[in-house]
Amino acid sequence: MSERKQFRDLAEPAELHAAIDALGIDPGTQSVPLIEADGRVAAERIDAGIDVPGFDRSTKDGYAVQAADTFDASEGDPFVADLLGVVEAGDKPKTDVESGGVVSVATGAPVPPGADAVIPVERTTRLQSGAEPRIEIRTAVAPGDNIMHSGDDVAAGDRAIGPGTVLTTRDVGLLAAIGVEEVPVVERPTVGIVSTGNELVRPGEPLDDARGQIYDLNTYALAAAVRAAGGEPEVVPHIADDYDRMHETLESVGERCDLVLSSGSTSASDADVLYRVVEDHGSLDLHGVAVKPGRPTIVGEIADTAYIGLPGNPVSALSIFRTFVAPAIREAAGRPPESAPTLEGEMVAPKRYTEGRTYLLPVAVIEDESGSVLVYPVDKGSGAITSLTEADGVVEMSPETELLERGQSVTVDLFSGDTRPPSVLGIGESDPLLSRLLDRIDGPRYLSHGSREGRRRFRDGIPDFALLAPGDAEAVDGEVLGTFDREWGLIVPSGNPANVSELADLLGAESFYNLPTVSGLRSALDEALADLAAERDVSEAELADRIPGYDRTVTGVRSPARRVAQGTATVGLGLRFAASELDVDFVPLGTQTLTVVAAPDRVEKPGVRELQTVLETDLAGVIDSTPGYAP
Amino acid sequence: MSERKQFRDLAEPAELHAAIDALGIDPGTQSVPLIEADGRVAAERIDAGIDVPGFDRSTKDGYAVQAADTFDASEGDPFVADLLGVVEAGDKPKTDVESGGVVSVATGAPVPPGADAVIPVERTTRLQSGAEPRIEIRTAVAPGDNIMHSGDDVAAGDRAIGPGTVLTTRDVGLLAAIGVEEVPVVERPTVGIVSTGNELVRPGEPLDDARGQIYDLNTYALAAAVRAAGGEPEVVPHIADDYDRMHETLESVGERCDLVLSSGSTSASDADVLYRVVEDHGSLDLHGVAVKPGRPTIVGEIADTAYIGLPGNPVSALSIFRTFVAPAIREAAGRPPESAPTLEGEMVAPKRYTEGRTYLLPVAVIEDESGSVLVYPVDKGSGAITSLTEADGVVEMSPETELLERGQSVTVDLFSGDTRPPSVLGIGESDPLLSRLLDRIDGPRYLSHGSREGRRRFRDGIPDFALLAPGDAEAVDGEVLGTFDREWGLIVPSGNPANVSELADLLGAESFYNLPTVSGLRSALDEALADLAAERDVSEAELADRIPGYDRTVTGVRSPARRVAQGTATVGLGLRFAASELDVDFVPLGTQTLTVVAAPDRVEKPGVRELQTVLETDLAGVIDSTPGYAP
Known part of the structure; x- marks a missing residue:
């Protein structure tokens, strides 16, 4: 095992921009049929x-005429012409217009020779008295x-x-x-897209958790x-961290594409070979950038084609793509720079960052009652x-900014111009019934x-509403929009092979799984355990120690x-709902009341009103169709 | 020839919206591969x-450890563990972590059983002194x-x-x-698209102007x-105004599509048969709407499929589509209503409209120096x-609004969220050299x-700059950005068969074509003719009368x-440039100076400064490569 490399001389963001610009990605021009041209960029x-x-061309249904004939015509004293x-x-x-005559013309028809004006049909009357029709003209x-x-x-x-x-509809x-x-x-x-990593599995195929496999999401x-930036992605199946395989793949993709974009294998740990492939067979222009997230980024060339290596971490890869790569693809595609959608807002919670790099801090936005x-x-x-996925954009913290204070004004660079603050934001207990209501x-x-995190964030003034368990619900100052009860207990395999029937049966259980302490359901279990401890006159901790997996x-x-x-x-903490959904057995331990609490200064928000309406009108019906719930 | 029908009982805009909503366009759902799912709408x-x-999962390159082992570790007093x-x-x-030992883990690797924390590699040193490597840990x-x-x-x-x-990138x-x-x-x-009209020709094929043919642009x-609204267009070759052909086409398109959209043949003139086809073979729900432009709109059903008939006039068709049809297609496609992009602005020229219908007035926008x-x-x-194409959006004038005054605040509904005011707006003389500079x-x-219209609009305060001929240039109060000269005269067929050599040769010319009086080039000709009249001691009008086609x-x-x-x-007014471009002969009559004049209150606009730079740095070069121009 060789010594691990450490990065030195991280590039500044401006250098990364410059290195990518210098790649000179140029796809050339082509000719497309007009019917497919909308949204494309005119090359010349x-x-x-x-x-x-x-x-x-006549712009009206009417009669082509010599204007001079009509100079004295009026409603009271019409001019009567022959229809030619x-x-x-x-x-x-087929007929020229002469003085004293008119030719009937439809909108869009060519005006016959001799005529220099058209009388709208509405200002005429057709006279059929004689052998030939005549037209009475009532305007000049x-x-x-x-x-x-x-x-x-x-x-x-x-x-x-x-x-x-x-090219827009109108240009077409x-x-x-x-x-x-x-x-x-x-x-x-x-843009050829190559994801690398031994741990990657294609979505749809089974995962082996023991081997630490994850789905390839970067591809x-x-x-x-790439498509959103105006490029045409060419997807290559993800490849393992193997030098020869990477070399072969990058070269062949580079020969076909205008840009090779890889993700993963860019850091300097033992197994990361990608940067060596680029160094050996292409050119490595830049390796490492002083931006969080996204430090291990590579820029270079392979097979005489532009190459950018993104980190494997999806958040880093997508952040670097959005900030540095997408603008270059847009420019190569001939598109104007994205009209960087931004929102001005106020930090509602503080954020500290002291690592001395540019931090692209993911943030989300919510509106208060006044729309701020x-x-x-x-x-x-x-x-x-x-x-x-929970963020709406980023706030860029410069290396010098160590703290964004609560109340501080910030500019949010939105991920998309379509981004709107959610209609209503809730934080709190995970609950399937609420999910159905939403x-x-x-x-x-x-x-x-x-629930506990919901309570904390609610006190910070972030969400419009919280779903809280007992204890948390009483601890906040909010307006109760509604409550419902859910049955909780122990989940056991179908048939309940270990004959679990009460909480005490957990002591010495073979393999128990619990929920984290932030969960309201966990609080209910902790309380039940405290009651049992009191009953038995032992400490709660002592009982917990005797349950394998309580932590x-x-x-x-x-x-x-x-x-x-x-x-x-063999046993887990859970809801009757989950047992019924997953077709396993359920040992009831109690009923827990959950409370939907709205922030007092947000109750007039349309989204909060909508939630209130849903709770008033739909709650009973949804409870009826959801096992394990009661009003 | 039967009596022409007049429309009665025009529907209000709200009724048109309701009739289209009632069509209930519903395309159903489908399953798509994830790699093609971006931009689509989740059906469930x-x-x-x-x-x-x-x-x-380890989130760092480092060593998996039992945290308790490290509680006393520090830079000064490291804990040394076996590498297992x-x-x-x-x-x-392959190895569990026990007290006193660590396992090296890469970012993303599964944490081995027994470990409950990971030490970042940066806080460790690898010791290779003994037979087995050991790891010095310098942090708790x-x-x-x-x-x-x-x-x-x-x-x-x-x-x-x-x-x-x-579905966005992040959802994918x-x-x-x-x-x-x-x-x-x-x-x-x-959406099946059927354009109708005997006068239509497919782009790319030749036009017969004598028959009043035009290119089919509506299709x-x-x-x-349709694509921009989230629909999938199915284009049918345009058809003539023939009852049986229309019936057959509409039925077969209706059987294949979720919506049939026709344009043309919806008015009540003799040749318009489309509404009769729909009345006879489907159902006609609405015919005629109190909106300008777009009165002759049809809503109904054909082959049990939603049908909308748009007017043939492209401006009407596209306006009605944008305001009434696009929202329905978006809704059927599951897309949220377009986040109606609007701009607030101030009318810089008045507009009167008194026909008592809702007027979707096409407007364009420009920014003043302050960005208003x-x-x-x-x-x-x-x-x-x-x-x-010259408009950026519409201002909706209600039937009660008869006048938009100069200076009045209005809301512009933009055609697209991407619409930006132009960088610089010019109005004035048509000139090929300016076009190259732009x-x-x-x-x-x-x-x-x-030039004359440029002068008028410049005085109204609309454009940033105008290109003006002599007479107009002196009449406005602006800042001169530059001037150039162009050679003008008479255009004659190659070889100059009629031996035209001077203006006097126009008298009795076989077939002359002139430019309209708004043109600066026409002013030059009028002046030359006035000089000739003075020379011959006759009136200018008398001379003009002797030139066939002067008007x-x-x-x-x-x-x-x-x-x-x-x-x-056989002869036409024009520029040496045009003669050289079209390979015909040129009889010079004079040189005209054109002036680029900027509005004094716009000279600091970036677009105006850019134009000034181009005039200062590129003008001489462009003149050199453009025949018939001089500095």
Whole structure:
């Protein structure tokens, strides 16, 4: 085992931008049929080759006339003309218009020679008294009235589309109008995506937890991100940390694509060979950047093609992609820089960071009752995909900023221009019934971080509402929107082979799984254990010590039950609901009342009102269809 | 010829919305591979089926340890442990951790049984003195440090994606992380697009101007608009105004699609048969709406499928689509209502409208020096595609609003969230040299409406700059950014068969084409003619009368030259540049100086400064490569 390498001379963010710019990603241009051209970027300027319209065109249903004939015409003293002919749109006029005569013209029809104006049909009456029809004209028109002259709309030679235009519906319409059927556009840069790591498994295939396998998410998320930036992803099956295999894959992808984008294997630990492959067979321009997250980033070339190596940690990979790679792909695709959507807001919880690097702090936003934006950090730690999915954007903390204070104004760089604060934000106990209720609300966000965390965050002023267990519910100053009861107890395998029937049976149980202390359900178990200890006149700790696995916790409210269902635990803490869902047996220990508490200064928010309505009108029905719940 | 029908009982906008809602367009759901799921709409809620991670995972490169061993460790007094083994990411741990020992773990590797914390490698030193390597630990850790426990990120049973979520990069990442490979999504509604009209020709094919043919732009623009709204267009070749053909086409498209969208043939003139087809073979729910533009709109059903008939006029069709149809397609596609992008601004020119209907007034926007938004109407009249391409959005004038005053605050509904005011707006003389210069600026807009119109609009305070001919240039109060000269004269066929050599040769010319009086080039010709009249001691009008076609004008600065090149005119007013471009002969009559004038209160706008830079640095070079120009 060789000595581990340490990174030195981390590049500053500006250097990373410069190194990626210097790669000069250039996909070239291509010609596409007009029907597929919307959203593409015009590669060159396009001039009109024809006049639009190409002829003098009636803009009304009516009669083509010599304007001079009508100068004295009025409602009281109409001018009566002979009807000389009819022209529909798409017809060639057969008759010229002479003084004293008119030709019927439809909207869009060519105005016949001799006419210099069109009378709208509404200002005329058709007289059928004689052998030939005659037209009574009740208004005067001036030369040019109701005619669009040849070239009036677009004149031949006019510039129709500038180079670099992102073609909209309207541009496509204009190009069609001037008869363009093939459009020169900038090609979408093809980006080969290579995820590396022995631990990766393709979604859909089974995971071996004992080997520490995880699903390959970078390939899928990066493909989506490349597409959003205007590139065309080319996905390669993920590869193991093997030098020869990586070399072969990177070279072949580099020969086909405009950019090779890998993730993983970029750090300097023993097994990370990617940077050596690039060093040996291409060129390594930059290795390591002073940004958190995302330090072990690589920039270089392979097979004479631009190469960027992202960290394997999905949060790091996606952060670096968004901040540094996406702008380069956009530029190569000919797209204007993203109109960096931002929101101004106020930190509602403080954040300290003292490592002296630029920190792209993931944050989420929520509106207060007046619509002002409140910002809170979402930093769940290294590699948690939920620190991206629960976040709305980042606040950039410069190396000099060690603390963002509560109340401090910050600018949030949103992940997307479509990002809206959630309609309503809840934090608290994980509960399947609440989850079903929230499906009835548009755009809610609920962080099931446990009752105790809900209480803490509620006191900080972050969520609009919290779902709290007894003890926590009384400890906060809020408005109660509703309550419901859930049955909890011990989850045991189907048939209850160990004959568990009460809490005391946990003592000496073979393999128990508990929930963390932040959970309201865990509090209920702790209390029951305290009662049992009092009954037996021993300390609670002593009893807990006698339950194998009492301190072995899994996070989700269903997780212990799932372990029982999978056969990796013999008993677990859980809800009757989970037992019924997973088809295992349930030993009831009690009933717990959960309370939905709204922040007093948010009760008038539309999302909170919507939740209140759902609780008032739908709660009873949802409880009826959810096993283990009662009003 | 039957009596023309007049529309009665036009529907109000709200009724049109209701009729389209009542169609109940519903494309159903489908399953798509995750790699193609970004941007799609989740059809149902998706819960996590597994814990993420599925095992206790090291979040650092380091050593798995029993935390209790390290409680007294410090820089000065390190704890030295035996190295018992190594676990890389994707490895199954082979050795348990016991007190006094550590196992090397990589980031992402499973923490071996027995360990409850990980020491970061940076806080350790590897000692190789004895036979077996030992690890010096210089910091204390607490249980759980640098470990992400099973389910900490996502717990099995947690709601991952709510129903109706538009899947972003981050959602795709989360779905990959929980192993989802197929995603249930809302299908894109298929929209069959049928353009009708005898006058339509497919772009790329030749036009017969004499028959009043135009290119079919609605098919292309509507396909793009359908895609932008989340639908899938199915394009049918445009059809003529023939009852049986329309019936057959609409029925077969209706059988295949979720919505049939036609354009054209909806008005009540003799040749418009579409509404009769729908009345006879489907159901007609609504015909005619009190909105300008877009009155002759149809809503109904054909082949038991939703049907909407748009007007043939592209501006009307696209306006009605945007305001009434796009929201319905978005809803059917499961997308949230478009976050209606708007801009607040101030009318910089007044607009009167008194027809008592709702008017969707096309407008464009420009920023003043301080970044405030100014709004001006772009109403070029019925059917002009340029009233859409030169517009940025619409201002809705209610039937009661007869006048928008200059300075009045208005809300602009933008055509797109990406719409930005142009970097710089110019109005004035059409000129090929200026056009080349503007290619060097990002995002300019230039309306070549003629020098006189430029002068008028400049005085109204609309453009940032104007390009003006002599007479107009002196009449405005602006800052001169630059000037250049262009050579003008008469365009004659190659070889100059009629031996035209001077202005006097125009008298009695066979077929002359002129430019409109708004053009600066026309002013130059009028002046030369006045000089000739003075020389001959006759009136200018008398001379003009002797030139056949002196009042026959075509709009574009190249249009007369094009007529000569096409053989439809024997002589035309034009620039040496156009003659050289079109390879015809040129009879010089003079040189005209054009002036680029900036509005005094806009000179500090970045776009104006950019134009100034281009004029200072690039003008001479562009003049050199453009025939017929001089500094």
